[in-house]
Amino acid sequence: MTIQRIGVVGAGQMGNGIAHVCALAGYEVRLSDISRAQLEHALETIEANLSRQVARGLIKDEDREKAMRLITTETGMESFKEVDLAIEAVTEDEQTKRKVFIELCPKLNSTAYLATNTSSISVTRLAAATDRPERFIGLHFMNPVPVMKLVELIRGIATSEETYQMANEVAKKLGKVAANSEDFPAFIVNRILLPMINEAVYTLYEGVGTVEAIDTAMRLGANHPMGPLQLADFIGLDTCLSIMQVLYEGLADSKYRPCPLLVKYVEAGWLGRKAERGFYDYRGETPVPTR
């Protein structure tokens, strides 16, 4: 089956990036979110990011216009009956994702594939909450989607070979490089990355260094392009906390215990860049450390 139309549920940081790369690759895109404001914000972001690619000479102005024409938005999922592949990119919370699948599955064509962009949750367990575990797969994009080359492909226990081949082909058409990961908590990238970020938050919590010192140390001392706290803000602190909770519960090892300071930031609603405040305050001209 050739994929022509792709539905994306969730128009946050990841959903807008996924819609962007799919439209640029020529797929018709249906983008859905419960929040009308998020959909409007997503379209603005996509337009701005495509324009940046035009300015850099990566794509032509016609490509930008064509991609924008291929994207339609809706607060429901009514037009998802027409999609060949639906990609779920809602908040990293198992109950939220389950609710989305319950609403989404009856609307999909029986031949449609379903993918999740989860960063950490068991693909096998999410698949079991749908009516099509064999047509279900983990398609884990990296942030920012238009820039980052990697996609992790995660097969659940029931994922068919055909579904895996379909995901591989879509990844290739999007210009991404696929890496296979087994279905274990947080897969490969986040299994390695998130404990480092959590350790950076502990380093802050214990007063070993300030936000600025920790980020400078890792940028200049380990040659990381971004400091770990800046990266945490970029990912979203709620997402970071959810991933640590999945690692902690899924692997039952105290080394994955989420730092209490990370919990506190999430409780405050200081979720990082998307909330304009996290380990840095982004409301002014330049980011200012909040500790």
Ligand SMILES: NC(=O)c1ccc[n+]([C@@H]2O[C@H](COP(=O)([O-])OP(=O)(O)OC[C@H]3O[C@@H](n4cnc5c(N)ncnc54)[C@H](O)[C@@H]3O)[C@@H](O)[C@H]2O)c1
């Ligand atoms: N942030 C990252 O760096 C990153 C990287 C890879 C994967 N992911 C994963 O992508 C997913 C989304 O993350 P994000 O960073 O885009 O989060 P986000 O907070 O920016 O966006 C989540 C979106 O989901 C929407 N939403 C919530 N409940 C919904 C529902 N019932 N129906 C429709 N929409 C709903 C929200 O309105 C919001 O727009 C998560 O599973 C996350 O783990 C995130």
